Amino acid sequence: MSKVKVFRFAFADFYSQEPENLTEYYTNTMGYRITEEVDGKTYLSNGLDHHNIVITSSNQKGIHRYGYQLDGKLSLDEVQQRLHVQGIQSTLKTDAKPGISNFLEVQDPAGNILELFTDMDQPAPGFGTTGIIPQKLGHVAFYAANYVKTLQFYQKALGFTFTDKIGENFANFLTCNIDHHVINVVASNETRLHHIAFQLKDASHQYASSDLLAKHGRPILWGPSRHTAGHNIATYHHDPDCNVVELFTDMDLLIPELGFYEPRPWHEELPLKPKVWESLSAWGTEFEVDLAKI
Ligand SMILES: [Fe+2]
Numbered sequence: 585m586s587k588v589k590v591f592r593f594a595f596a597d598f599y600s601q602e603p604e605n606l607t608e609y610y611t612n613t614m615g616y617r618i619t620e621e622v623d624g625k626t627y628l629s630n631g632l633d634h635h636n637i638v639i640t641s642s643n644q645k646g647i648h649r650y651g652y653q654l655d656g657k658l659s660l661d662e663v664q665q666r667l668h669v670q671g672i673q674s675t676l677k678t679d680a681k682p683g684i685s686n687f688l689e690v691q692d693p694a695g696n697i698l699e700l701f702t703d704m705d706q707p708a709p710g711f712g713t714t715g716i717i718p719q720k721l722g723h724v725a726f727y728a729a730n731y732v733k734t735l736q737f738y739q740k741a742l743g744f745t746f747t748d749k750i751g752e753n754f755a756n757f758l759t760c761n762i763d764h765h766v767i768n769v770v771a772s773n774e775t776r777l778h779h780i781a782f783q784l785k786d787a788s789h790q791y792a793s794s795d796l797l798a799k800h801g802r803p804i805l806w807g808p809s810r811h812t813a814g815h816n817i818a819t820y821h822h823d824p825d826c827n828v829v830e831l832f833t834d835m836d837l838l839i840p841e842l843g844f845y846e847p848r849p850w851h852e853e854l855p856l857k858p859k860v861w862e863s864l865s866a867w868g869t870e871f872e873v874d875l876a877k878i
Contacts, residue, residue, distance in 0.1 A: 586657040588666050589743035590760045593721060593767070594704065595651035596780055597625075597638035598827065605824040606639050613800045614782070615715025619707055620682050627683060634683030634705040636721050645825045647777045649697040650724065651684075652742065652760075656702040660688055663700065670741055674700070693737050694728035694775040700742075716793045718782035722832060725768035725778035731756065734769055747838060748813035749860045754876065757813055764814040764836040764845065778878065779820060781830035790817060793831050797821055805878070809869045810834070812861040815850060820875065828878050 600606045607626050610616045616628040616637055627635040640648045654663060664674050667690065674690040677699075681687075687701035711717050728734045735756055738744040744758040747765055757765035770778050784790055794804055797819075805828070807819035816832035823829050836845040836856070844855035850866065864875055 586662075587743055588658060588663050588741060589655040590652040590700070591655050592653040592761065593650070593724060594633065594653045594701075595636045595638060596721065596724065597640055597648040597651070598825070599642035599644040599646055599648045600639050600825055601643060601645050602824065603639045603641045609800075609824050610637055610639070611712070611715070613715055613796070613802065615712030615717035617709040617712055619709055622682060625681075629707070629709050630718060630720060631711045632706050632708050634707055646827065647696070647724075647726070649699055651687075651699045651701065653704070654700055654702050660686055660700075660702065664688055667741055672737070672741055693730040693733035694726065694769075695730075696726065696775060716782075716784075716789075716796055716831065718831065719785055720783050722763065722781045722783040722830075722835070723766050723768060724780050725755070725770060725830075727770045727772035727774060727776050727778055729773055729775045731769050731771040738767060738769075745838070745840065747858045750813050750864065751862070752860065755813065759838060762837050762840065764816070764838060777827055779828035779830050781818075781832055783835070784831055784833045786833055787817065790819065790831065790833050794819060805873045806871045806875045809864075809871075810850065810866040812863055812866045815848065815866060820873075820878075 610628050616630055619629045619634050620627040624641040626639040628637040630636045667674050674688040677689055678686050683705045684701045687699040690698050738758050744760045747757045747759055749756050753771045756769045758767045760766050802821045805820045808817055810817045814835050816835040818830050818832040820828055820830050838845055844857045847854055
């Protein structure tokens, strides 16, 4: 019997008090393309999808909702039934927004609103020609109230796999595909975004992105450094709303059949299996900003 299975973090929808500034950042600095502007929302694409970033005009800021794509082996009605059996309520929304004609709206135990869908329109606006132009939206890290229940929810209800931890009760990494992490759940007594992360193609892209951020007046807050958990080489900066944005390359890839990561020369042990890490930087570098407390 098929299980509910998310396989991709497809979009993040941000509230913004100054949506023009955030839209300018995502178009000119990040190289995303606008696909649609309607009802106080701007939809932006990184090449193919109708939206990978949504900017919602609001008197709030931070995350409005997250979008996750299901593998399509179950209809949304069947997904709704499977979730209901687990005591999880969801609402089927039809023709409620552009780009995704049907989705299930569900709340995770941390209080985040998720949109679960099987199909998104693919207008294929192409990639930008200026700006950073990431390869894809990679992962989200969020502070979570009820983090234990939140971890159970993503694993039992949505089919995620636990990979690494940093500390026993700090960062908890989950994936829904072979990327080391798609979600990083940071234990807290409140729920809010820690950072959102975009994948770059390689080290040269990382250098170029830092130069471009400097030209756009966005200093690097932390990095570049290679993380322990995931081994991604990462930099962090603020978008105009002070959301923290990570740009990374070289993240570990999980081999689910074997239960360890594809071996790399920089791995501390071979084979490298999911484990608990003590620190954030594999290079031992320290920065003025404490990434654990942003
Ligand atoms: Fe990250």
